[in-house]
Amino acid sequence: MNDHFLFADEPAPSKDALNERWKILIVDDEPEVHAVTRLALSDFKFLGRQLEFYSAESGEEGCRLMEEHPDAAIILLDVVMETDDAGLKVAKYIREDLDNHFTRIILRTGQPGQAPERTVIINYDINDYKSKTELTAQKLFTAVMSSLRSYRDIMSIEHSRRGLEKILHATTDLFCEQSMDQLVEGLVQQLSWLIGGARQVLYAEVDNEQGTNGMTVRAAFGEEAEVMLHRSVKAALPVSALRELEQVIQTREPYFSDDLALVYCQAGAKLGGLLCLSGLARPLNQKEQDLLNLFAQQIQLALNNVLREQDTQDFIRRSLDHALELERDHLFSEDKQLHPAAKVAVLLAQTLDIQINRHEQVALAAMIAALLAPYSAVAEGEERAQARLAYERLHRILRGFNSENSDVLKLVLEATDARFERYDGAGFPGLLSGDQFSLELQLIVFIMQVFAVQSQGNTPQQALQKAMAHAPGCFSENFVKVLHDHRGLIQERLLRADDHS
DSSP states (O other): OTTTOOOOOOOOHHHHTTTSSEEEEOSSOOHHHHHHHHHTTTTOOOOTOOEEEEEEEHHHHHHHHHHHOOOSSEEESSSOOSTHHHHHHHIIIIIISOOOOEEEEEEEEOOOGGSSSHHHHHSSSOSSSEEEETTTTTHHHHHHHHHHHHHHHHHHHHHHHHHHHHHHHHTTTTSSSHHHHHHHHHHHHHHHHHHHHOOOEEEEEEEEEEEEEEEEEEEETTTTTHHTSSSSSHSSSSSHHHHHHHHHHHHOOEESSSEEEEEEEEEESSSSEEEEEEEOOOOOHHHHHHHHHHHHHHHHHHHHHOOOOOOHHEEEEHHHHHHHHHHHHHHOOOOOTSSHHHHHHHHHHHTTTTTTGGGHHHHHHHHHHHHHHHOOOOOOHHHHHHHHEEEEEEHHHHHHGGGGGGHHHHHHHHHHHHHTOOSSSSSSSOOOOOSOOHHHHHHHHHHHHHHHHHTTTTHHHHHHHHHHTHHHBBBBBHHHEEEEEEEHHHHHHHHHHHGOO
């Protein structure tokens, strides 16, 4: 090392500054190496962020330092310390024991012959190898800059992967409110890295009646993300952004500055949205601004579609509740308003010797099942894939159904679960077979099949014929025999559907 450098103590950084800096770990048993490294990189900046240094003087201390700072961008690691291969052991510990493949490892050695470069590069997962004698201030600057760029790209890919995982997980039940939150969270996380370098990304919902006073943060990524969720956007945004907030809401025009972007998400419904990116590393170019505008509109379009789907499901639930109460009033009377599905269910329940105290629940469950049947219809040739979608659709509709009819609802839910099961065990999802597939469930599932086929444009006679053609194997032999023995009566009750079409 050159002796003519003068070293000063490094000032302790503030807590806030740490959140905005790249972490650099220096592991070396020579104190002057730490001092020279800090001095040589004292004015270093990348994407507007400075460096924050942490030091260790042995391999053992270096391992502990990595445990404490798994988000370190770079570790400058000496090879020979307390042992000739101490640094190599640290590198192995980072990659294998800590399973950290993100931190960039730059090996530095004053004795190249002790650890030949070719051997080290081949046998250890390191990113660069430098001799201390050749590592000038300029070469150190270059090595750190290239490593930080690699680290940035790797973390961008990693955060994108996590964001995509959230999106994929949410799409398994896209119209569930909780899953929609996961979807928006994943999209916001993707956006933070797609734009590149924003310290915080927020998505807030806007109430058009209350304006900015009614905006709450629905998804956040970056600094203090967990703290920002469900708070007023005014409390989440920097003070400098509040001056522009009202104008963006009123004009619907985006606002861009060197470190801030506010984009209104236009909505046809009552709720709109607002995307807020703060702490940008650089001003956004025109293409990035256009991308952000497009992104904002797509998020809001997805949310609006979900809101409409939820409104539809709420309407269906209310309608089913109302139909259930009406049907209960007419049940077992000679009133012609009784739903054909309930009439068929009563006939089959009596013939199958189902307990009489269960007839009312079975009949009401069959009526609800018939009303839900169009949502469980599947196209021929795509039964398994269509069955999965129909299964999920039915469960979305049944969530939040009137709990006052819990006995009936429980039976409907069980029948929904069994909608694509078979008595021979070859159904979907394949959890029921044989006697596990009870007569009550077989009865309701059969009715669902008939009305599902009928909803595809078939007459009641055609629907009954197709459902009975698929009955062998799907239902027990006894149940199939009862269907054939009473086919005429079943068809007669199905034909009385004029008031229920």
